[in-house]
Amino acid sequence: MKLSEIKDKKPLVFNYANYVTPQFVANVVNVIGGSPIMARELEEFPDLVAASDAVVINSGTWRRSELLETIKLAQLANQAGKVVVLDPVAVGIPSRSLPVVALMADAQIDIIRGNAAEIAWFAGVDFSSQGIDATGNGDVRKIALLAAEKTGAIIALSGKQDVISDGHTTLTIDVDVPLLATNVGTGDALSALIGTYNGDGISIENTMRAMATMKLAGVKASKKVKTPGYFVNQLLDELYLLSENELDAFINGGGIHD
Numbered sequence: 061m062k063l064s065e066i067k068d069k070k071p072l073v074f075n076y077a078n079y080v081t082p083q084f085v086a087n088v089v090n091v092i093g094g095s096p097i098m099a100r101e102l103e104e105f106p107d108l109v110a111a112s113d114a115v116v117i118n119s120g121t122w123r124r125s126e127l128l129e130t131i132k133l134a135q136l137a138n139q140a141g142k143v144v145v146l147d148p149v150a151v152g153i154p155s156r157s158l159p160v161v162a163l164m165a166d167a168q169i170d171i172i173r174g175n176a177a178e179i180a181w182f183a184g185v186d187f188s189s190q191g192i193d194a195t196g197n198g199d200v201r202k203i204a205l206l207a208a209e210k211t212g213a214i215i216a217l218s219g220k221q222d223v224i225s226d227g228h229t230t231l232t233i234d235v236d237v238p239l240l241a242t243n244v245g246t247g248d249a250l251s252a253l254i255g256t257y258n259g260d261g262i263s264i265e266n267t268m269r270a271m272a273t274m275k276l277a278g279v280k281a282s283k284k285v286k287t288p289g290y291f292v293n294q295l296l297d298e299l300y301l302l303s304e305n306e307l308d309a310f311i312n313g314g315g316i317h318d
C-alpha cells in the first residue's frame with residue numbers, strides 16, 4: 061500500500077521478533093503509521109493473526125523449541141491469507157539453516173528480506189559473512205533473481221545496493237549510506253516495514269516502496285547528522301516526517317532502476 065494508505069489504515073504488524081531489536085522494530089512500524097505488536101505465545105497466535113495485516117518472522121534468536129510454534133504461526137497466516145515475511149538472520153551458519161529449511165518446507169513464505177550473504181544462501185551462491193553481517197562482494201542482482209526463482213518468494217536483498225526480485229522483475233536501489241549499516245536492527249526494522257507496506261496485498265511494488273522508504277530516510281538523516289547515535293534517532297524522525305510526494309520523487313527520479 062502507499063504511505064498515505066498506511067497512515068490511514070494503520071496496518072497491524074505482528075512481529076515474531078528477535079530479542080535484540082524489538083523496541084527499534086516496533087518504533088519504525090509506529091512512526092511510519094503502522095501498528096506493531098510483538099508476541100511469541102502459541103495460544104495467542106490465532107487471535108493475533110486474525111487481527112493482523114502482516115506477520116513478520118525474524119529467526120535471529122530462535123530457540124529450537126520455538127520452531128514448531130513458528131511453523132504453526134506461518135501456517136495460520138497462510139490460511140488467513142496474511143502476508144508472511146521472513147528475516148533469516150545469519151541463515152548461512154549451518155545450525156541456523158536447518159530450522160529455516162523446516163519452516164519453508166511446511167509453510168509458505170511470501171517475502172524474504174535479508175542482506176546479500178543471507179539471500180545468497182537461498183540462491184546457493186557463496187558469499188562471505190561474519191555473524192549477522194554480509195562482508196563479501198558479488199553480483200547481487202543475480203543472487204536476488206536466483207533466490208526468487210529457487211524459493212518462489214519475493215526477495216528483498218538489502219545493502220549498499222538494495223535489490224527486489226520476484227523472479228521476473230528485478231529492481232535496484234543503488235545509494236550508498238554507510239551510516240545505515242551502523243545501527244544493529246535496521247535490517248530487522250526494514251523487514252517489518254516490508255510487512256507494513258504489503259499489509260493489503262503482496263507485490264514487488266509494495267516491497268520496493270518499503271525499501272525505498274528506509275533508504276530515503278537514511279539519505280535524509282545522513283545529511284543532518286554524522287555519527288551513529290544521532291543517526292538512529294534522526295532516522296526515526298525522517299521516517300516519521302517522510303511524505304508520499306518525497307518518496308515518489310525518489311522512486312521516479314532515478315532512485316530505482318531495472
Ligand SMILES: Nc1ncnc2c1ncn2[C@@H]1O[C@H](COP(=O)(O)OP(=O)(O)OP(=O)(O)O)[C@@H](O)[C@H]1O
Pocket residue numbers: 174175176192193194218219220221222235236237238240241243244245246247248249250271274275
Ligand atoms: N553501505 C550501505 N549503503 C546504503 N544503505 C545501506 C548500506 N548498508 C546497509 N544499508 C541499508 O541498511 C538497511 C539494512 O540493511 P542491512 O543489509 O544492513 O540489513 P541487516 O544486515 O539485516 O541488518 P541488521 O542485522 O542490523 O538488522 C537497508 O535499508 C539497506 O539498504
Ligand SMILES: Cc1ncsc1CCO
Pocket residue numbers: 078080081120121149192244245247248
Ligand atoms: C545481533 C543479533 N543477533 C541475533 S539477531 C541480532 C540482531 C540483528 O538481526
Ligand SMILES: [Mg+2]
Pocket residue numbers: 149150174175192247248
Ligand atoms: Mg539482519
